[in-house]
Amino acid sequence: MSATAELIHRPEGSDGGSQLGHLATGELDLSHGVALYLENITVSFDGFRALNKLNLAIDDGELRCIIGPNGAGKTTMMDVITGKTRPDRGKAFFGQTIDLTRLTEAEIAHAGIGRKFQKPTIFEQHTVFENLELAMKADKRVWKTLFAWLSGEQRDRIADTLRQIRLDREADRPAGLLSHGQKQWLEIGMLLVQEPKLLLLDEPVAGMTDDETMRTAELFVSLAGKHSLVVVEHDMAFVEKLGGKVTVLHEGSVLAEGSLATVQNDQRVIEVYLGR
Amino acid sequence: MRKPLIIRILSALDRKAWLALGIFLALALVAVPALHLLVPEGSPFHVSTYAITLVGKIMCYALVAVAMDLIWGFGGILSLGHGLFFALGGYAFGMYLMRQIGTDGSYGAALPDFMIFLDWKELPWFWLGSDSFGWAAFLALALPAVVAFVFGYFAFRSRIKGVYFSIITQALTYAAMLLFFRNETGFGGNNGFTDFKRILGYSITAPETRLVLFGLTALALAATLVLARWLVTSRFGRVLAAIRDAESRVMFIGYNPLWYKLAIWTLSAVLCGIAGALYVPQVGIINPSEMSPGNSIEIAIWVAVGGRGTLIGPVIGAFVVNLAKSWFTVSFPEYWLFFLGLLFIVVTLMLPHGLVGLWKQFVAKRAAARGAAPALVAKGASA
Numbered sequence: 048m049s050a051t052a053e054l055i056h057r058p059e060g061s062d063g064g065s066q067l068g069h070l071a072t073g074e075l076d077l078s079h080g081v082a083l084y085l086e087n088i089t090v091s092f093d094g095f096r097a098l099n100k101l102n103l104a105i106d107d108g109e110l111r112c113i114i115g116p117n118g119a120g121k122t123t124m125m126d127v128i129t130g131k132t133r134p135d136r137g138k139a140f141f142g143q144t145i146d147l148t149r150l151t152e153a154e155i156a157h158a159g160i161g162r163k164f165q166k167p168t169i170f171e172q173h174t175v176f177e178n179l180e181l182a183m184k185a186d187k188r189v190w191k192t193l194f195a196w197l198s199g200e201q202r203d204r205i206a207d208t209l210r211q212i213r214l215d216r217e218a219d220r221p222a223g224l225l226s227h228g229q230k231q232w233l234e235i236g237m238l239l240v241q242e243p244k245l246l247l248l249d250e251p252v253a254g255m256t257d258d259e260t261m262r263t264a265e266l267f268v269s270l271a272g273k274h275s276l277v278v279v280e281h282d283m284a285f286v287e288k289l290g291g292k293v294t295v296l297h298e299g300s301v302l303a304e305g306s307l308a309t310v311q312n313d314q315r316v317i318e319v320y321l322g323r
Numbered sequence: 324m325r326k327p328l329i330i331r332i333l334s335a336l337d338r339k340a341w342l343a344l345g346i347f348l349a350l351a352l353v354a355v356p357a358l359h360l361l362v363p364e365g366s367p368f369h370v371s372t373y374a375i376t377l378v379g380k381i382m383c384y385a386l387v388a389v390a391m392d393l394i395w396g397f398g399g400i401l402s403l404g405h406g407l408f409f410a411l412g413g414y415a416f417g418m419y420l421m422r423q424i425g426t427d428g429s430y431g432a433a434l435p436d437f438m439i440f441l442d443w444k445e446l447p448w449f450w451l452g453s454d455s456f457g458w459a460a461f462l463a464l465a466l467p468a469v470v471a472f473v474f475g476y477f478a479f480r481s482r483i484k485g486v487y488f489s490i491i492t493q494a495l496t497y498a499a500m501l502l503f504f505r506n507e508t509g510f511g512g513n514n515g516f517t518d519f520k521r522i523l524g525y526s527i528t529a530p531e532t533r534l535v536l537f538g539l540t541a542l543a544l545a546a547t548l549v550l551a552r553w554l555v556t557s558r559f560g561r562v563l564a565a566i567r568d569a570e571s572r573v574m575f576i577g578y579n580p581l582w583y584k585l586a587i588w589t590l591s592a593v594l595c596g597i598a599g600a601l602y603v604p605q606v607g608i609i610n611p612s613e614m615s616p617g618n619s620i621e622i623a624i625w626v627a628v629g630g631r632g633t634l635i636g637p638v639i640g641a642f643v644v645n646l647a648k649s650w651f652t653v654s655f656p657e658y659w660l661f662f663l664g665l666l667f668i669v670v671t672l673m674l675p676h677g678l679v680g681l682w683k684q685f686v687a688k689r690a691a692a693r694g695a696a697p698a699l700v701a702k703g704a705s706a
């Protein structure tokens with residue numbers, strides 16, 4: 048069935064007419080304080096176990112860093128959460144009610160999970176302002192988009208976000224002319240205007256200068272609380288600056304969890320990183 | 324505050340564009356009729372029937388070019404089958420013109436001549452209602468729309484893109500041409516429809532009828548330009564351009580590209596249908612050669628020559644190429660295709676933004692030259 052038809056024939060008891068353009072089934076329920084819950088997730092590619100009985104719980108408003116050597120399953124985990132990859136076994140819940148293993152990528156995006164990929168993808172021909180306008184939470188069906196008009200409130204939101212990502216002076220420039228770090232920020236801004244509850248950020252500071260990296264850390268820390276953040280990163284100075292709980296993945300499951308200092312002193316983690 | 328839609332559509336064009344559009348309409352609706360009807364034929368100011376037919380025809384092509392620019396320049400989808408939608412509009416309206424011949428055909432029968440020739444006794448079912456102007460006008464819009472929607476739905480849903488899409492559209496128009504070539508298909512075979520006599524009871528060759536058709540074509544072209552400008556400056560247009568540049572990202576922020584592509588694709592086909600319906604009564608013939616693959620490629624060349632993604636460029640391109648064509652095919656008929664090929668190569672290699680791009684470059688250079696002079700003076704003063 049087409050997406051439009053699904054929107055029109057929305058089953059009763061699903062997310063109501065108030066959140067137009069949203070395809071999610073079931074309301075997001077964070078009442079128990081858990082934003083994301085993964086239980087025994089297993090994903091195999093041709094016999095290779097990318098994820099092996101992975102368990103992970105992210106609290107509402109938490110800022111969590113995920114580290115681990117290459118091939119530990121970090122990106123596969125993000126793929127499972129965003130619906131790009133289906134797990135062979137296990138449960139993946141967003142809040143109490145939303146079963147991520149049953150939704151499509153677009154539905155998960157609408158439900159409130161935003162993802163930033165490793166390589167920044169923005170609309171280079173559009174201005175910075177227009178990039179945010181397009182990403183902004185709205186009814187995104189053709190007919191509504193055709194007659195869409197920015198309200199004063201929405202303009203303010205975009206202006207706020209522009210200040211937050213420090214691009215307010217670049218608003219009318221084509222996004223393609225931004226520096227690499229600014230493009231990363233713009234993509235983060237595009238996530239923010241979608242108003243997601245949970246942000247997944249895959250190596251967000253890759254290619255940034257030290258100064259930009261530190262400012263990004265400040266931004267993320269300021270976002271925690273209102274949003275839950277899951278950050279995959281290799282840059283330990285950045286992880287330290289974020290200050291949240293750290294999860295170490297290895298061979299598809301959790302090896303250690305705790306503060307950065309705790310995991311850095313964990314013998315198994317040292318072995319994994321330094322080799323046996 | 325939310326502005327009424329009409330204001331938003333009107334404000335899609337700036338003052339200069341409205342002025343240009345006004346001058347164009349004044350020429351087409353007032354000056355040309357006056358110069359044709361009131362100025363005697365010997366005078367150098369007389370506008371001949373030949374000129375009116377030629378320009379009327381090219382305006383239809385220009386409309387197709389704008390439709391092509393919407394889908395190619397802004398949607399990034401190169402269709403090499405737009406001739407099909409143009410021909411479908413032409414055939415749909417041509418059916419009505421065939422019925423208007425009445426009993427004045429060579430056989431003096433109520434049925435169109437080619438049906439008598441095939442020894443058919445009555446109209447096939449799909450000719451029902453073809454004696455009604457309203458039905459024919461409706462079909463000219465609906466037929467291209469339905470064909471485009473069904474074809475586009477399956478093509479876009481299967482995520483067929485780029486050169487594969489272009490090749491399939493070529494095959495589509497070619498297959499349709501072969502179908503229409505058959506006499507049994509019921510549209511006059513390779514002769515198509517011709518020898519029209521009347522439209523709405525008026526003689527089709529009368530100067531007044533020609534001028535009305537000419538004026539309507541000019542109005543349709545102007546309205547299409549306004550509509551297209553509004554579309555590409557709306558958020559819809561920005562989503563479309565975003566799909567062109569980074570489709571997966573668009574999906575990820577919650578838009579479904581299928582419906583956006585399908586909407587602009589179907590609209591583009593409908594605009595071609597309108598152009599075809601206006602073309603047939605002015606030119607007086609429609610046959611399957613309009614669906615030949617070469618015709619559809621030529622549409623893409625008009626757009627490329629004028630400058631894709633500019634809307635006005637395709638109009639200029641349609642005029643330049645077709646005026647050159649009508650001169651070439653009279654003076655050096657055997658060289659036209661060589662010239663067309665050469666033109667395409669030159670534009671692709673040297674003018675990626677077409678004639679409009681060339682003009683913009685020229686303006687920018689002049690502005691830079693003018694801007695540089697005061698800067699030098701300022702530098703000198705500070706030193």
